[in-house]
Amino acid sequence: MGGREAIATPPVPRAARRAPPGGRESGGLPEAGPGPGAAQRPAEEPWIRCRACGAGIARPADRIALGGRHRHRFANPYGIVFEIGCFGAADGCLAVGNPTEEFTWFSGYAWQVALCAACRTHLGWRFSATGGSRFFGLIVERLVEPPAA
Numbered sequence: 001m002g003g004r005e006a007i008a009t010p011p012v013p014r015a016a017r018r019a020p021p022g023g024r025e026s027g028g029l030p031e032a033g034p035g036p037g038a039a040q041r042p043a044e045e046p047w048i049r050c051r052a053c054g055a056g057i058a059r060p061a062d063r064i065a066l067g068g069r070h071r072h073r074f075a076n077p078y079g080i081v082f083e084i085g086c087f088g089a090a091d092g093c094l095a096v097g098n099p100t101e102e103f104t105w106f107s108g109y110a111w112q113v114a115l116c117a118a119c120r121t122h123l124g125w126r127f128s129a130t131g132g133s134r135f136f137g138l139i140v141e142r143l144v145e146p147p148a149a
Contacts, residue, residue: 048060093114094116
């Protein structure tokens with residue numbers, strides 16, 4: 001097992017380690033960077049980027065707080081600790097695998113693995129509630145913040 005796959009857990013079903021045929025739910029593989037919500041944002045707003053390849057993942061304005069905090073620290077069942085930041089959108093991510101509530105960190109939410117759409121590095125997880133609410137929990141150390149203005 002390779003270095004990144006060894007820590008791509010909460011438990012990652014074997015089939016979830018690869019992007020599904022056709023990419024996201026829509027068909028073709030998405031390009032990293034500006035996604036569907038990009039037209040609603042100012043063009044000059046910087047990107048939070050994938051540390052591995054530099055692709056745009058989310059915008060600073062996409063940050064959200066859950067339980068009063070943007071950042072959270074969790075350990076998976078194997079004892080690996082992750083510090084994640086919560087984002088309402090992450091246009092540069094691709095969610096793979098079937099949602100599962102097994103070992104979820106957020107009660108009422110199922111999770112899927114979230115990969116960089118450009119290089120397929122494991123960046124975190126997409127969490128979905130049965131009522132349709134979704135957010136991304138992205139591993140802070142795998143992201144690069146934009147330079148301060």
